[in-house]
Amino acid sequence: MIPYGRQDISAEDIDAVTEVLRSDWLTQGQAGPRFEQAMAAYCGSRSAIAVSNATAALHIACIALDLGPGDALWTSPNTFVASANCALYCGADVDFVDIDPRTYNMSVSALAEKLEAAASQGRLPKIVVPVHFAGQSCEMREIRALADRYGFRIVEDASHAVGGEYLGRKVGSCDYGDATIFSFHPVKIITTGEGGMALTNDPKLAERLSYLRTHGIIRPAQRPEEPQGASRIAEERANEERDGPWMYEQIELGLNYRMTDIQSALGTSQLARLDPFVARRRELAARYDTLLAKLPVACPWQHPDTNSAWHLYVIRLHRNEIRLSRRQVFDALRAAGIGVNVHYIPVHTQPYYRKLGFQTGMFPEAESYYEDAITLPLFSRMTNDEQDTVVAALRKILA
Structure with missing residues (x-):
């Protein structure tokens, strides 16, 4: 089976972890600060706070920005549930902004329209969480302008986008947001096993994030x-x-969200190869674009202001041109040994969120996208032959 994602672990990674295992400090030693400093330097931000996973980073970012009961957080429906759940952990309300039909990121025009309506009703969000889906940055300059106008804070969910760029700067520079969140899950671009990070340019926010991850101590x-x-x-x-x-x-009710030195050492070692990882993903994405050009599918569109990190390569089936449903194509690819996946089921359609009052039809672009989407395999060690196998299987099934 060719998986849709796979970690890339080298002998150097193993040596870095082994060195920590042989040391006196498995957690709360110097490996954590080294990883944080290296990531902040890479992204061009002032501070980086390593935590146990990206969900934890989203959670403490919301706490640090004083999100609570009576407040609201808005995010994209095309994301993993953690981007919305972090608000509920704080007792706040959640709402969604529909996606752009080209980038599959939060639509700036939909956000502007929703903000205008919310302002007239006195129901503006306290935090907006744009999600950099598949590794492509949202249009952060425009979202920043809306934040300045309407007074909300910005937490960039860049779980897919470490190594990506926006307007010539690294995602994570925090040029436009209050905080940026990364994920280091094994299917992401670099990994710490499990792990996440919050980056910020605000010293007071960084200080609060640091002690919130450690019991508030x-x-x-x-x-x-x-x-x-x-x-x-x-x-x-x-x-x-x-x-x-x-x-x-x-001094505050915090949580135990620390990252271990074992994970941090792996992260620092992986970070040294981040640029080659991203470069290979970009090569493979460009190759997919060429190989799929004559098939009845839509390849991912890239905004000219962005340079994606390509965590995912998602196609949309032209279902009016083929006789098969998405499920039939998906099952046939899996049967052929191609480990495709689907990203994402719109959050507002999940049973838990339906109980909160959300319904199908509320965010039609996200729902339409979901009905057509299939994630093809993409990882840094993927060979051209493996990619050819994926495309050949898809071509045969669609024919």
């Missing part, structure tokens, strides 16, 4: 400056007690 040296007029009871403690090396203070 700080050490005395990390103690934030108390606001003017706050209680000074803590200052009355004996200095030797207050500053003892054993001391820690829980």
